[in-house]
Amino acid sequence: MPIHSQAKRADFPSLWQIMGRSPCCDKDGLKKGPWTPEEDQKLLAYIEEHGHGSWRSLPEKAGLQRCGKSCRLRWTNYLRPDIKRGKFTVQEEQTIIQLHALLGNRWSAIATHLPKRTDNEIKNYWNTHLKKRLVKMGIDPVTHKHKNETLLSSTGQSKNLATLSHMAQWESARLEAEARIARESKLLHVQHHRNNKPAAPDYCLAHKSSSTNWTKPNQGNGDQQLESPTSTVTFSENLPLMIMHLGIPMENRNSRVAVSSSTSSIKDSDHDWIKQINCPKEGIEEGFTSLLLRDSVDRSLSTGKNDEAIAESSEYSYYEDNKNYWNSILSLVDSSPSDSPTMF
């Protein structure tokens, strides 16, 4: 057991003790550890009636011997009424894997694309299930590269890796911009609140980065529209940029992005496997799925071709390679005993 575990904390003064500042939870009398049903009930009842307001002052008002941080965690990860619990669907697993390939361990960002799932839950699921599956099949869960690719990556794939990196950076910037907009919304929201207008509910976990105070359901007003815009819109609006990054010939772009855009349709000439993707009917996952399916090949199945050769590759092989990569991941996902039907 590491020395800094809870059991040892009482025995060894840590930095905060030396420096004279104590974490909120170490105040005398504050309880730690698992929540009891009574505590849950108190917290729920208080928030349903008053909203959470300041987390720092909530425990006392609610009659809880907990620190505000603990209350916030309990609420956001467990008690919120809009949390979907239970097994992850194949769809969700697919989305997590693909988003992780793009974003890395940015759980909150990943959670924005999985409605009703918390970042903590996604993180746990990744660490206990998905990461292990990828490792089992020889894929590095950090880089999402196949073992063999380490060799290949040093033989002329820099352009494609750079493309992926560029794409990830773009998505990262987009998420940050989205968060900024959400914060600005929140600012407006708070200003409304200060003008004695009721706060809009912050029910949607997808935008929990916006720390708007939560209030009872159905108490919202028009201010909800000020909350963070959905990813779907911004994503599809920026698709052309991403397509440019991917270096896809202009004449082929429409068909290639067909599955990415909820407003587009797939041409008959497109490959069947794309059509068979068990995508949601709409939403951001489609975009990521198709883009990742297309792009991941550069990382996972490159054959050491030089850049020109890659650029000249046929569309068919491009898709075939992608299909193989994600099929391998998804078949593994599908191998989960609890899981639903094969995706491809």
Place this chain on the structure above:
DNA sequence: AACAATCACAACCGCATCATG
């Protein structure tokens, strides 16, 4: 049945960032 090993996930901690005065 008893024990050990492993799994799953809730909860905690420390740090980063943001908001405010």
Place this chain on the structure above:
DNA sequence: ACATGATGCGGTTGTGATTGT
């Protein structure tokens, strides 16, 4: 511009449940 407090995020741990021996 700076200090301080509040909140969010990601890494990690603790512990009950499950499985294997």
